Amino acid sequence: MGYIGFGEPEIVEPVIRRMLDSVHAKVREDGGWVAAFAGLDLELGHLLTAARDSADAPTRKPMCAFLIELARGLLSAALASGTLAGAPGPAVRRKGRLMPDVSFTGLPGRRVLVRRFRPQDVAEFVACRPDAEVARYQSRDTPYPPEQGERFVAQMMTAHPGTPGEWFQFAVALRASGQLIGDCAAMPRAADPRQCEMGFTIAPRYQGRGYATEAVRLLAGYLFARGKHRITACCDPRNAASAAVLERLAMRREGHLRQSSRAKGEWTDDLIYALLREERQTGRG
Numbered sequence: 001m002g003y004i005g006f007g008e009p010e011i012v013e014p015v016i017r018r019m020l021d022s023v024h025a026k027v028r029e030d031g032g033w034v035a036a037f038a039g040l041d042l043e044l045g046h047l048l049t050a051a052r053d054s055a056d057a058p059t060r061k062p063m064c065a066f067l068i069e070l071a072r073g074l075l076s077a078a079l080a081s082g083t084l085a086g087a088p089g090p091a092v093r094r095k096g097r098l099m100p101d102v103s104f105t106g107l108p109g110r111r112v113l114v115r116r117f118r119p120q121d122v123a124e125f126v127a128c129r130p131d132a133e134v135a136r137y138q139s140r141d142t143p144y145p146p147e148q149g150e151r152f153v154a155q156m157m158t159a160h161p162g163t164p165g166e167w168f169q170f171a172v173a174l175r176a177s178g179q180l181i182g183d184c185a186a187m188p189r190a191a192d193p194r195q196c197e198m199g200f201t202i203a204p205r206y207q208g209r210g211y212a213t214e215a216v217r218l219l220a221g222y223l224f225a226r227g228k229h230r231i232t233a234c235c236d237p238r239n240a241a242s243a244a245v246l247e248r249l250a251m252r253r254e255g256h257l258r259q260s261s262r263a264k265g266e267w268t269d270d271l272i273y274a275l276l277r278e279e280r281q282t283g284r285g
Contacts, residue, residue: 098162098164098188098193098194098226098227098228099162100161100162100163101160101161101226104116104160104162107170107218107219107221107222108175109175109214109215109217109218110175110214111174111175111210111211111214112172112173112175112181112214112215112218113172113173113174113175113178114170114171114172114184114215114218114219114222115170115173116156116157116171117152117153117156117157117169117170117171117183118153118157118171119153119157121153121171121180122146122149122153123146124179124180125152125171125180125183126145126146126148126149128182128203129144129149152169156168161186162186162188162193162226163188164188164189164190164193165187165189165190166187167185167186168185168186168187169183169184169185170183170184170185170186170219171183172184172200172211172215174211181202181203182200182201182202182203182206182212182215183200184198184200184201184215184216184219185198185199186198186199186223194227194228194229194230195228195229195231196223196228196230196231196232197231197232197233197234198216198219198220198223198231198232198233199233199234200212200215200216200219200242200245202215208241212241212242212245213245213248213249216245216246216249217249220249220275220280221280224277224280229276229277230274230275230276230277231251231274231275232272232273232274233251233272233274234271234272235270235271235273236268236270236271237256237269237270237271243271243273246273247273249275250275251273251274251275252273252274252275252279253271253272253273254273255272256270256271256272257269257271257272
């Protein structure tokens, strides 16, 4: 490939490291790209080690040239996608709002608080999960043992909302008493974290009081403030209460999927709802 002077690993390695450092320093914090860079960085390290350990100089020279080419390709791909500062591509991120929100604590509403789960939530959370009315339109199985609830709460306490491709569940509590009354969840798409799916569950004894609407409205506002472009939700058509919550938020029904999910031994339909940030900004949501 004609890279004069790049025949030895000790010369190649600093060059590649400078390229990668430039990418790492400037890349907009997009989860998919960060993961890709980490994987390629590791692979480059393995190849550099192989080149360094090779006693065959003719083998080292083309391998080192290949490593330079690989690093250049990585840099070019980042520039083309717009993930580098100043690049105009579609993947530009501002202020890290599409990355995991490590500082999240809670979203206070008039009557409810959408917050992180706490250890004291386990008992109430476990008590609610086996309820047949709660589980009827959800894919999870019952019963729900306490050990599973403890693991779940511990996991949510160390996770962060906004991680692409991963669901994060928020506790929904009464603001006055701190009583846990349900949960809501959000998952940014792995391929495009500007799009996000959300869901919610409220314990039966707290339903019918507008708590779900208030909690989901808080969650939607938070997601749009974090840079989301489009939010979606789906529900079983038989779950009229959940559909009503989504429609009160002015979410648009975009489709009715026939027998698109299989849960608890039966094929079920799904209603698909969506809301764009621009629609919420104009007062629709």
